[in-house]
Amino acid sequence: MNTAPHALASRLRIVLVGTQHPGNIGSAARAIKTMGLSRLVLVAPEKPPNAESYSLAAGADDVLAAAMTHATLAEAVADCHFVLGCTARSRRVALEELMPADAAARAVARAGQGDEVALVFGRERTGLDNDELQLCHAAVHIPANPEYSSLNLAMAVQVLAYELRLGLLGGAKGAAEGAPRPHPVTAPSVDEDPDSRTDPPATHAQLEGFFGQMAEVLDLIDFHKGRVPESAMRKLRRLFLRADLDEREVRLLRGILADVERTVRLGPKPG
Amino acid sequence: MNTAPHALASRLRIVLVGTQHPGNIGSAARAIKTMGLSRLVLVAPEKPPNAESYSLAAGADDVLAAAMTHATLAEAVADCHFVLGCTARSRRVALEELMPADAAARAVARAGQGDEVALVFGRERTGLDNDELQLCHAAVHIPANPEYSSLNLAMAVQVLAYELRLGLLGGAKGAAEGAPRPHPVTAPSVDEDPDSRTDPPATHAQLEGFFGQMAEVLDLIDFHKGRVPESAMRKLRRLFLRADLDEREVRLLRGILADVERTVRLGPKPG
Structure with missing residues (x-):
């Protein structure tokens, strides 16, 4: 009915x-x-x-x-x-x-x-x-x-x-x-929630561009200090892949990395 | 458990x-x-x-x-x-x-x-x-x-x-x-990755410490350029909260931020 x-x-x-x-x-x-x-x-x-x-x-x-x-x-x-x-x-x-x-x-x-x-x-x-x-x-x-x-x-x-x-x-x-209510204890995937994410998810290529830039910045700031870079990069990849970034978030993070590069090369803004 | x-x-x-x-x-x-x-x-x-x-x-x-x-x-x-x-x-x-x-x-x-x-x-x-x-x-x-x-x-x-x-x-x-931990957003199966997620999840206070340091670094690199900082910080908080960071990951990210601060202040390593 x-x-x-x-x-x-x-x-x-x-x-x-x-x-x-x-x-x-x-x-x-x-x-x-x-x-x-x-x-x-x-x-x-x-x-x-x-x-x-x-x-x-x-x-x-x-x-x-x-x-x-x-x-x-x-x-x-x-x-x-x-x-x-x-x-x-x-x-x-x-x-x-x-x-x-x-x-x-x-x-x-x-x-x-x-x-x-x-x-x-x-x-x-x-x-x-x-x-x-x-x-x-x-x-x-x-x-x-x-x-x-x-x-x-x-x-x-x-x-x-x-x-x-x-x-x-x-x-x-x-x-x-005649469908029963979905049982409360199981959690439906959040991906099904239409308004939790508005921007499209980042593509593989966008993510790789971000990780490449991240690797450069880590070198620039001497993050590894003689250690092999792979270990930190593996952890960072896992963390950011888990976050399921959208395109806008990748742009935001790359903007931060770009400003780190600029500031390191030119020095901090006076004042 | x-x-x-x-x-x-x-x-x-x-x-x-x-x-x-x-x-x-x-x-x-x-x-x-x-x-x-x-x-x-x-x-x-x-x-x-x-x-x-x-x-x-x-x-x-x-x-x-x-x-x-x-x-x-x-x-x-x-x-x-x-x-x-x-x-x-x-x-x-x-x-x-x-x-x-x-x-x-x-x-x-x-x-x-x-x-x-x-x-x-x-x-x-x-x-x-x-x-x-x-x-x-x-x-x-x-x-x-x-x-x-x-x-x-x-x-x-x-x-x-x-x-x-x-x-x-x-x-x-x-x-x-032994029901698996239902991951908040994306669910890379924990079982498939041998060295993932052995560390305890970060506490609220640890995350706030990270966000505070992040805000300082964004100022240092003049990321906001006159815009109000709240918008970017809100997006970053959302992204990192979604990633459900563990303690080790927070230490890793804070280590990167500390090296950004050091390098900006002291200049890049020669060579």
């Missing part, structure tokens, strides 16, 4: 159940808006959004103002086709447990099929209760430090929203092709 | 520069502890950690209490071998720009080789300034909503810490299996 990220995002809702601190509702609104999401749903918050919520929402007050409130999670997800419950690691309910990236990939894929999708976050202290978890198709678990796994609620929302955004950015394509 | 995640984590520091709100320092401490990290470093915070910081740190008060404070970013990263700067998308400094997962993978790989690594976060409103970005080997960009990219500082720390944790969980395995 050829669907723009924005259209996919409109099928993804973030549901906060029984939130205790209104500030967290505002921080969650900000978190989801930074990641291009806009649908916040509240289920029986202990206190409704207040001035602190709006203050912490910062420029995401539109998301907060548009948030629907329901009395129960069942109502909040009544029209959903896919519901994910965010949990601390839990064996209470034998739900399939997904890593955030996998959960996001599935959520985006379902949205790409036109499905309504909910990501559900429980209470700050006690999470989702068993009845609520039973409404979920799968659980999502942020792999936190087992010795201190207490993510702030809005922080957990931020992490999941971030993964959803990665899914949406790759997802317009990925969902159509 | 057979390195446990905990040992790797101890080489990863989170640096907060010029933080305006002490509460964010506390929230950042909590965020990094939930992800199994423990090293928080502060650079010239507008206000030192206070009661609000400790309140928001929750159970991460140990991380907060252990946080070192430095006057400048240069001091905070003086012993670092790899420094990543977190930025909103920016063309001000043409640093290589990494996605969080790629940045984390590289950071963990470097830590796995015994290197000290810093992830640097700027001020809430204005981020890192250009001089600070110049100290970084690469930039990290969280791909936020372009229409509302204002992540709270601690939220950005949480996202990067989460990616570091994924890297550490995957990375401990990679390191134990």
Whole structure:
């Protein structure tokens, strides 16, 4: 399906159940808006959004103002086709447990099929209760430090929203092709980054011209002092080849060498 | 290298520069502890950690209490071998720009080789300034909503810490299996070259010493000829940072610069 990220995002809702601190509702609104999401749903918050919520929402007050409130999670997800419950690691309910990236990939894929999708976050202290978890198709678990796994609620929302955004950015394509997100641990080659290098890479001949001039300058400044020049030149070649110079950089370095030659022959500029 | 995640984590520091709100320092401490990290470093915070910081740190008060404070970013990263700067998308400094997962993978790989690594976060409103970005080997960009990219500082720390944790969980395995060092830009395979890269990578302080001497030599040979020196120095910094110099290479380059200085002052060797 050829669907723009924005259209996919409109099928993804973030549901906060029984939130205790209104500030967290505002921080969650900000978190989801930074990641291009806009649908916040509240289920029986202990206190409704207040001035602190709006203050912490910062420029995401539109998301907060548009948030629907329901009395129960069942109502909040009544029209959903896919519901994910965010949990601390839990064996209470034998739900399939997904890593955030996998959960996001599935959520985006379902949205790409036109499905309504909910990501559900429980209470700050006690999470989702068993009845609520039973409404979920799968659980999502942020792999936190087992010795201190207490993510702030809005922080957990931020992490999941971030993964959803990665899914949406790759997802317009990925969902159509069913491609999984490239795994975070492998590093794609930087050469693929289109705007990291603007000038063309130096040619072999340009590099050899630079190395030739460098050898002359090393002689001129008596760098080798009787040692064979090959050792230093080999190290310098390796270093500069590794740097993958572009044409402009070779011109810059050759300009420096030319000024060294000129200054050695003519002496330093007076003053 | 057979390195446990905990040992790797101890080489990863989170640096907060010029933080305006002490509460964010506390929230950042909590965020990094939930992800199994423990090293928080502060650079010239507008206000030192206070009661609000400790309140928001929750159970991460140990991380907060252990946080070192430095006057400048240069001091905070003086012993670092790899420094990543977190930025909103920016063309001000043409640093290589990494996605969080790629940045984390590289950071963990470097830590796995015994290197000290810093992830640097700027001020809430204005981020890192250009001089600070110049100290970084690469930039990290969280791909936020372009229409509302204002992540709270601690939220950005949480996202990067989460990616570091994924890297550490995957990375401990990679390191134990002798995964090769992924080279930042070009990758001449280290295995193919018997005498390449046995020396330790240069520290930040060693590189700054080299750049300082380079600036002096450029003045001595009148390289700038009335132009502002910053442009050339920025290009040279980028080039040499990309080359990922080791200690021996820095000594070699500084030896060349010293001979240029000597020869300019004393004249070429007769004959």
